[in-house]
Amino acid sequence: MLKRILLGVIVLLLATSLVGVFRAMPDENKTESILPKIKSFDNFKKLIADAQKKLPYFEFSRDGLFLEGRPGIVYSQDAKVSDESTSDYSKTNVQVEGVDEADRVKTDGEYIYVINETARKLTIVKAYPPQKMHLMSSIKLEEDFYPKEFYVDSRYLVVIGESKEVYKQIPYKEDDLDSKKISSRIIAYPPYYTTKETVCFIYDISDKANPKNIRKITLDGRYLTSRKIEGSIHIVSLKSFPYYFIDSKNLSAQDFMPSYSDTSMKGAQKVYIDFNNIRYVPDFTDFSYTLVGSFNLDSDTSPVSVECILGAGDIVYCSKENLYICAQSYKKVILPAKTLESLRPRYCYKPKTIVYKFALTKGRAEVLCAGFVEGKVLNQFSMDEYDGYLRIATTVESHYSWEGDFQEYNAVYVLDKNLKIVGKLDKFAKGESIYSARFIGNRLYLVTFKALDPFFVISLENPQKPEILGYLKIPGYSTYLHPYDQNHIIGFGKDAEDLNEEYAIPLGLKIAMFNVEDVENPKELFKVIIGDRGTNSELLNNHKALLFDKNKNIFAFPVVIYEKDGNIFRGACVYSIDMKKGFILKGKITHNISEKGCYDINRILYINNTLYTISDKMIKANRIDNLDEITSLMME
Numbered sequence: 001m002l003k004r005i006l007l008g009v010i011v012l013l014l015a016t017s018l019v020g021v022f023r024a025m026p027d028e029n030k031t032e033s034i035l036p037k038i039k040s041f042d043n044f045k046k047l048i049a050d051a052q053k054k055l056p057y058f059e060f061s062r063d064g065l066f067l068e069g070r071p072g073i074v075y076s077q078d079a080k081v082s083d084e085s086t087s088d089y090s091k092t093n094v095q096v097e098g099v100d101e102a103d104r105v106k107t108d109g110e111y112i113y114v115i116n117e118t119a120r121k122l123t124i125v126k127a128y129p130p131q132k133m134h135l136m137s138s139i140k141l142e143e144d145f146y147p148k149e150f151y152v153d154s155r156y157l158v159v160i161g162e163s164k165e166v167y168k169q170i171p172y173k174e175d176d177l178d179s180k181k182i183s184s185r186i187i188a189y190p191p192y193y194t195t196k197e198t199v200c201f202i203y204d205i206s207d208k209a210n211p212k213n214i215r216k217i218t219l220d221g222r223y224l225t226s227r228k229i230e231g232s233i234h235i236v237s238l239k240s241f242p243y244y245f246i247d248s249k250n251l252s253a254q255d256f257m258p259s260y261s262d263t264s265m266k267g268a269q270k271v272y273i274d275f276n277n278i279r280y281v282p283d284f285t286d287f288s289y290t291l292v293g294s295f296n297l298d299s300d301t302s303p304v305s306v307e308c309i310l311g312a313g314d315i316v317y318c319s320k321e322n323l324y325i326c327a328q329s330y331k332k333v334i335l336p337a338k339t340l341e342s343l344r345p346r347y348c349y350k351p352k353t354i355v356y357k358f359a360l361t362k363g364r365a366e367v368l369c370a371g372f373v374e375g376k377v378l379n380q381f382s383m384d385e386y387d388g389y390l391r392i393a394t395t396v397e398s399h400y401s402w403e404g405d406f407q408e409y410n411a412v413y414v415l416d417k418n419l420k421i422v423g424k425l426d427k428f429a430k431g432e433s434i435y436s437a438r439f440i441g442n443r444l445y446l447v448t449f450k451a452l453d454p455f456f457v458i459s460l461e462n463p464q465k466p467e468i469l470g471y472l473k474i475p476g477y478s479t480y481l482h483p484y485d486q487n488h489i490i491g492f493g494k495d496a497e498d499l500n501e502e503y504a505i506p507l508g509l510k511i512a513m514f515n516v517e518d519v520e521n522p523k524e525l526f527k528v529i530i531g532d533r534g535t536n537s538e539l540l541n542n543h544k545a546l547l548f549d550k551n552k553n554i555f556a557f558p559v560v561i562y563e564k565d566g567n568i569f570r571g572a573c574v575y576s577i578d579m580k581k582g583f584i585l586k587g588k589i590t591h592n593i594s595e596k597g598c599y600d601i602n603r604i605l606y607i608n609n610t611l612y613t614i615s616d617k618m619i620k621a622n623r624i625d626n627l628d629e630i631t632s633l634m635m636e
Contacts, residue, residue, distance in 0.1 A: 035356065035370050038275040038310060041253035047310065048243050051284060090605045093543050095380060098320050100228040102149035102160060103544045105603040105614050111136065111208060112605070113157065114635065115147045116616050122147065122159060123635045124208055128607045130621035130630045136208045138635075145199055151228045156297050157203040157211060158233060162196050162223050198223040198237040202297070217304050218270075219293045220258040227318040231297045232363050234323060238312050239289040258289045262304045273308050281354050281370060283329045284311030290325060296363030305364045309356065317383035323358040323365055324390065326377045351376050353394060355419055371419025374426070375411055381481075381543075384439030389422070389463050390415040393446060395433045396426070410434055410448055414463045425466035429454055438481040438489065445489055445516070449477035450504075455491070457519045470520035476510045479540045482548060484577070487517040488525070490555075492539055492546075495529050509535045509559065511575075511583055526582035530573065534562035538602075547604040553577060554586070554624065556604040556611070572601045572613050574627060587627040591615045 038044050089109040094101045104115045112127040120143070124136040139159075141147055147161040202215040221239030228234075239258045245251055257272040265271075278289070290313050295304040313325035330349040353373050358365040375394030377383065382393045392415065397408040410433075411426035432448035444458040444466075455472045475498055478491030491512045496504035512527040537559040538545040548555040553576045561569040571590035575583050591599040591613065599615035606612065611624045620632040 035279040035281065035309065035367055038278045038280055040275055041256070044253075044256065044275055044310075045246055047280060048246055048287060051287065089607045090547055090549060093546055093548070095317075095543070096319055098229065099318050100151060101544065102151050102158075102226050102228070103603070104149050105605070106150070106152050107605050107607060107612075108152060108154070109607055112612060112614065112619060113150065113152050114614055114616075114619070115150060115159070116635075117147055117161075118616070120145060120147065122150065122157070124205070124211070125619060125633065125635065126208075127612060127619065127621070128610070130607075130610045130612075133619065133621060133631055133633050135633070135635065137211060139203065139211055141201070145201075148223055149226075151226075151233065152205070153297075155204065155206055157205045158228075158297070159201045159203070160223060160226055160235060161199055163199050163218075165194050165196050195220075195240075196222050198235060198291075198293075200233075200235060200293075215300065216261075216263045217293065217295065218261045219291045219306065220260065221289065221291060224314065225316050227316075227323065229318075229320060229360065230362075232360070233295060233297065234318070234360065234365055235293045236316055236325065237291045237293070238314070239291060241287070241289070243287040258291055258308055260291070260293060260304060260306050262295075264300055265303045273306065278308045278310055279367060281309060281311030281327055281329075281356060283331075283354070284327060285329050286312040286327065288312035290327070292323070292325075292358060292365045294360075294363055294365045299363065302363060307358065307365055307367055309367070311354065313354070313356070315377050315379060315383075317380045317385075318360075319385040321360060322368075322385060323360055324383060324385075325356055325358075326383075327354040327356070328352075328376065329354050329372075350374065351397065353377050353392075355390070355392070355415070357390075357419055369419050371415055371421070373411070373413045373415070373421065378434045378437065381439075382434065382437045384444075386439065386441070386460075387463075388417050390419065391439055391444065391460055393434055393437045393444065395448075397433075408433065410446075412444060412446075412458060412460075412466050414460065414466060423462070423464040423466055425458065425468070428468060429456070435477050435479050435493070436481045436491075438483065440483060443519075445481055445514075447478045447481065447491070447493075455514060455522055457516055457522055459519075470518075470522055472514070472522045472524065474512075474524055475504075476507075476512075477504075478510075478512065480543065480546075482546065484513070484550065487515060488579075489514045489516060492537075492557075494540075506533065508532050509537060509540075509561075513577075513582070525579075528583045528585075530559065531561035531569075532564045534560075536560055545603065547606070549606070552606070552624065554606075554611075558601045558604070560600075570598050570600055572604050574604075574611070589613050589620065589622060589627065591618045591620060591632075593618075 089107050092101055092103045106113050110128050112125045114123045120141045122139040126136045127133050144164040145161055147159050149160055151158040198219040200217040201213055203211040204214050205211045219237040221237035224236040224238050226235040241256050254272055259270045259272045261270045290309045292307045293304050311327050313327035315326040317324045329352050331352055333350050356370040357368045359368050373392055373394055375396035377394055384391045393412050395410050409427045409430045413421055414423035416422050429448040432450040435449045436447040438445045442461040444460055446456040448454050457469045459467050459469050476495040478493035480492040482490045484490050493510050495507040495510040498504050509530040513525045515523045515525050537557050539557045546557050556572055556574040558572050571588055573588055574586040576586055578584055591601055599618055601613045601615050603614045606624055609624045611622045613620045617635055621630040
């Protein structure tokens with residue numbers, strides 16, 4: 001009887017403890033349990049203080065250092081005939097078909113639109129037919145507005161940029177400076193911080209000769225990137241705040257709240273986002289906000305919808321259904337002592353990436369969940385969504401160690417819809433960093449580099465078990481990968497002189513064709529080296545700079561070529577491809593204005609059989625078959 005009572009008590013206690021365990025488990029379907037809200041100014045200050053304690057040497061602001069990423073890759077769809085025009089024309093290179101990306105030059109098959117950031121204007125040119133090319137209109141933008149890029153469709157022109165940087169002085173009293181302790185030789189300046197706004201202007205261009213501004217939207221912070229899916233636009237900005245003055249009695253809670261505005265709202269007043277509506281990423285190390293502003297072009301009555309997260313992310317990937325933002329964090333790792341006599345504790349900071357996910361609907365972006373992976377993400381092309389999984393490639397390194405230890409390797413992770421890791425491949429290509437990546441279906445093509453260029457073929461057919469199928473090592477490196485067909489990939493990068501496989505000296509620009517038909521033994525079929533050291537092209541850092549069309553057998557890019565004899569070429573190179581003969585140079589195009597001067601070409605596009613090259617002040621039209629010049633137009 002006593003044994004039965006004891007057994008019953010044990011079972012009851014076990015059941016109670018299990019209930020407690022299950023109650024403590026977060027509900028993954030609830031955003032609150034994964035990305036909690038700040039809720040109050042006091043909690044905000046506590047979060048900032050905790051973050052500073054975790055990484056004491058990171059006491060600086062990274063405002064102004066956010067870019068889309070290092071060199072990457074792109075997969076461009078072949079140009080199609082527009083439903084709104086009889087023209088066959090090129091479109092901006094984008095990562096995901098159906099997800100448009102803003103650029104500084106675009107065409108709709110009849111008109112070419114060009115932004116000039118320095119002159120703060122956008123020019124609309126009637127470009128087709130080329131023989132009648134002429135200026136249609138010019139939009140002079142606000143004096144304190146710096147345009148970056150834009151979208152255009154049959155009715156709307158959406159220009160996105162930044163306001164002029166503003167220096168804000170921190171309120172203070174003379175006593176705050178404690179003048180008694182300041183030498184007469186030292187001038188005490190009042191403290192200040194800088195701020196910017198991301199600004200979006202929407203124009204009705206039904207009448208191309210008379211564009212009308214119909215709406216203005218602002219988001220706090222610097223402009224990072226944006227995406228357009230049908231009529232919905234999603235803009236991402238990064239807002240810094242003076243966290244180092246967080247304990248100042250002269251600043252209020254509102255001074256640390258991000259804001260936005262929309263002229264479609266009544267009164268068009270600036271709206272401050274309360275801490276009750278701001279979420280934060282656990283273990284954040286960047287004292288900035290990420291804002292995602294979404295709106296529908298076809299609805300001028302629905303105001304912009306804004307989501308805000310504490311913990312800045314600087315790399316964005318977007319599918320048709322979801323938007324992902326990566327933020328950097330660091331984990332302190334204690335290292336084992338090398339000797340028994342070692343008294344100094346050894347440690348390093350291992351980087352990890354926080355990924356947070358937004359569900360996209362018409363004119364809205366809603367926070368869903370967050371996840372973690374080891375290492376740093378190169379850029380947007382190191383991520384891909386496929387069959388409900390997010391695949392992500394990273395480089396893992398020890399950030400800092402007292403003894404100078406430094407380890408580096410690479411990894412590929414597969415995450416489910418809740419951003420939980422379900423598969424991984426890690427610790428390969430040790431001592432090297434990822435320079436470019438391309439996900440195509442169930443495969444990942446990856447380039448790492450230290451002195452030689454390993455080109456990896458990785459299978460993701462089994463999401464739980466990614467595996468390396470084969471690799472190739474060649475001199476130089478690729479920073480941009482572009483699929484040619486099912487079995488061939490073009491690599492754009494740099495040739496390099498290998499020095500004992502420890503490091504290499506970059507040389508001229510290199511274009512290579514890789515054959516991946518035999519995945520276990522990828523091969524470099526042919527290549528071309530352009531220029532010598534110093535030769536460079538925007539396409540190595542920006543996928544939008546490449547024009548590629550397989551059907552027309554043409555690819556082109558802007559370039560600055562430095563030859564060994566000292567000659568310098570500034571313009572665009574135009575190539576075709578012969579799978580037996582290799583890359584064939586069709587010709588070069590320049591925007592010369594005198595014997596000694598020329599404009600730098602920014603973009604190349606085509607409309608039907610006419611090739612257009614665009615610089616800040618000139619558009620030149622050439623025949624696409626033989627590159628004979630047809631006409632040119634100055635945009636001044």
